Amino acid sequence: MFFRSLPSLSFRFVVSPCASLISPPVRSLLPSSNPKFRSDSLLRLYSSSADTPPPAPVSSDNINNDDDESRRTQNKNANKNSKQNRRDNIGKAKAVDRGQYQNRYVHRPNNPLSGLPDTSKPFTVLGIETSCDDTGVAVVESTGKILGESIASQAGIHENFGGIVPGLAKEAHAANIQATIADALDKAGMDVRDVDAIAVTVGPGLEICLRVGCEAAKTLAIAHSKPFVGVHHLEAHILMSRLNSSLEFPFLSLLVSGGHCQLLRCDGIGSYEVIGGTLDDSLGEAYDKVARMLNLPVGGGGGPAVEALAKNGDPSVVKLPIPMQHRKDCDFSFAGLKNAFRMAVNKMKEIRGLEEGGDLAEQDKADLAASFQNVAIKHLEQRLKLAISNTKRDTPAIDKLVVVGGVAANKAIRESLSNICEANEWNFFVPEARLCTDNGVMAAWAGIEKINCNISDVPTTQEVFARYPFSNN
The missing domain is CATH 3.30.420.40 (ATPase, nucleotide binding domain)
Structure with missing residues (x-):
């Protein structure tokens, strides 16, 4: 029961291939430069045990060619099964709602990179949405007026596959993101310097797709010193019902x-x-x-x-x-x-x-x-x-x-x-039917709602989340 109460955690280990970028104290711990990690040293340490003999040295003479062939066959079959599993998973749900441990979701307010807009008067937010297969961007005013909107659909790309192919979706997002942002700003008659804040969907969704939109938003926010808001995709759907309505x-x-x-x-x-x-x-x-x-x-x-x-x-x-x-x-x-x-x-x-x-x-x-x-x-x-x-x-x-x-x-x-x-x-x-599906308006409006509550995020540390359960942890 104790472990079931813990939130889902993920860890990422990155090893830089550039040894020259590693500081001398850290580099000294690498196997190539530290004698403690050399094979002969390991053999000596191993043989110091009275109970366990050292392992026999490996040479080309005692390698069995049949074993090599067996391993190659196993690897080939494993790769084949992995590809089949990926095909089988095409179009499956992004997350199972009851597969999460918590059922409460509360924001963590952070200090913005620069001051939040003055909420006593109308302000504008550029919203970016790339959680799945459509690249959506919109400029929305805090009054609820949609100043400019652009969507790059991927319907023709995935139709022959019977579902969304994440790799193709990511490539399409990367190809469309700049033009879609420019189109939305052009329709609003604005430049990115004119908007008051930038909001972007950070999860849940397809991680490699989320990353395209998030990186674009972070780049713009940092380059132009704009407040940055990371948006929960499900919350953005929920808050769309408050756009131009009396809902309280x-x-x-x-x-x-x-x-x-x-x-x-x-x-x-x-x-x-x-x-x-x-x-x-x-x-x-x-x-x-x-x-x-x-x-x-x-x-x-x-x-x-x-x-x-x-x-x-x-x-x-x-x-x-x-x-x-x-x-x-x-x-x-x-x-x-x-x-x-x-x-x-x-x-x-x-x-x-x-x-x-x-x-x-x-x-x-x-x-x-x-x-x-x-x-x-x-x-x-x-x-x-x-x-x-x-x-x-x-x-x-x-x-x-x-x-x-x-x-x-x-x-x-x-x-x-x-x-x-x-x-x-x-x-x-x-919401009206066209705003029920994924779009940039929902990201921008969710950003407006959060800014009105004095909530923002730090772009330099913002991550994306394939699974982003409603949770208070």
Whole structure:
């Protein structure tokens, strides 16, 4: 139990190849210059033990060629398996929400590199978002006005791979970042020297992609002595609901995206409590897998493709189980639903007499898509009803629901959850569809919200985080 209470830690060891850059005291500890680390010294130390004989010296005469061949074969197979694992992981969720140990998230305020903007009057923030596959940059005013926005999409790059390829995404970010920043500033009629602060997504997400945006933001902040704000990607989604709206804390937030599915109580900037999360896969990831099982084009995202197809389908044709309908907590699960859907697709192909690899008719695909979406929405509805019931005992009371994340752009989901709020006399908030997916506006607005709370970060020490759980550690 003690170890489960500790936060996730990662360590990085870097050995410089430039020996000339290593100070003489440190260089003296290296094997090439210190006799203590020479093989003959090690043999003498080893042979000083009365109980253990020294190892036999290794020479080319006692190396077995068969062993070499066996090792080469093992290494070849290991590399092959590693490549296959990477292919299998394409498109998988960025993190499993219930795979984290803490459920509280609180900011750590830091001193800015230079003074924060005067919040008594309007100020502007340049926001940069590169957590996944789209390069998003925007200039937003503290009044909520979007002055300039630019997005470089990678849909055409990843479509043939059936999911996001991190290496290709990183290369595209690196190729697009400068032009995207310049385009957003140009649309705002500003120069980088004119903005009052710079904000950037630092996690969670694909680490090599996050690093591209973070390095660009750090460079600009240091070069122009601008305040710097590192933004939590999930918090940025949540705070988008406060852009140009009357929404005040506290409220309940349902975050549904390609990497996460969470219910959170939101009490203020940097104060969030996870009351429910996915036990396995996210809803967005499930939509993507369904799209691939139906051989749908996923260049614009699997979710929109399934949603569009489901409009023409009959959800009663295929019966799929509602996950966890007998559990009374607020957690989610989509792995079982995905497996049931896969079995339904195979059964439909068997009924239609299709061979392996055969493609179903459009109406069959539409019925399957409608059945999946219908059950997924019912699962969300059941979890939300439990959350609303549980919050009635909270103090202060909550009567507002915010739905955010890329999947929140789904019209059927928005309508269903809005009806539940209306039935419970709750207010319903959701960003406009184009701002539900990843974009630079969310990074800039989250930066504005944090600056209004006198929160900023130091660019010279800012890191990025592939996993960035809501935590108070």
